Amino acid sequence: MIGRLNHVAIAVPDLDAAVAQYRDMLGGKVSEPQAQPDHGVTVVFVELPNTKIELLHPLGENSPIAAFLERNASGGIHHICYEVDDIYAARDKLKAGGARVLGDGEPKIGAHDKPVLFLHPKDFCGSLVELEQA
Numbered sequence: 001m002i003g004r005l006n007h008v009a010i011a012v013p014d015l016d017a018a019v020a021q022y023r024d025m026l027g028g029k030v031s032e033p034q035a036q037p038d039h040g041v042t043v044v045f046v047e048l049p050n051t052k053i054e055l056l057h058p059l060g061e062n063s064p065i066a067a068f069l070e071r072n073a074s075g076g077i078h079h080i081c082y083e084v085d086d087i088y089a090a091r092d093k094l095k096a097g098g099a100r101v102l103g104d105g106e107p108k109i110g111a112h113d114k115p116v117l118f119l120h121p122k123d124f125c126g127s128l129v130e131l132e133q134a
């Protein structure tokens with residue numbers, strides 16, 4: 001069911017500093033910041049030959065990553081995103097298997113203008129999993 005690793009997301013307390021580290025220190029190809037108000041984050045993507053790094057910073061009052069940054073003041077790996085061929089079939093299979101789909105269970109349009117879903121970290125080895133429609 002899961003396919004390509006679409007991205008690894010890192011929550012950062014200072015997006016400008018993180019961009020400078022990935023662009024100037026690590027020589028990465030870094031996108032412009034994208035505000036994603038529906039998700040409560042501003043994101044930047046670092047393009048790699050085989051996947052992407054998503055740098056996430058809270059946007060707005062109810063950002064879902066604010067609590068993560070309170071627990072991890074320096075930031076840290078926040079989630080991993082796998083591509084799936086059919087996000088609805090994947091969702092239904094996972095729910096039937098007892099996995100918790102976060103939010104209202106309906107996919108939302110993510111940073112790549114594709115439907116995305118999130119699965120509870122406690123159901124997947126303590127790691128927040130994002131699924132993105134390929």
Ligand SMILES: CC[C@H](C(=O)O)C(=O)SCCNC(=O)CCNC(=O)[C@H](O)C(C)(C)COP(=O)(O)OP(=O)(O)OC[C@H]1O[C@@H](n2cnc3c(N)ncnc32)[C@H](O)[C@@H]1OP(=O)(O)O
Binds near residue numbers: 039056078
């Ligand atoms: C523009 C979209 C973009 C894209 O790629 O397209 C994005 O990726 S948007 C990314 C931001 N959106 C989300 O993260 C949505 C899904 N996240 C959530 O619903 C919450 O963050 C949730 C439920 C994962 C965590 O909520 P909260 O921080 O309030 O913590 P809880 O007390 O509910 O946590 C319960 C339990 O899970 C542990 N936890 C929390 N976050 C993570 C994490 N990122 N990785 C691993 N574990 C996590 C937390 O520590 C608690 O564990 P416990 O042992 O019970 O203390």
Ligand SMILES: [Co+2]
Binds near residue numbers: 007054079081130
């Ligand atoms: Co993501």
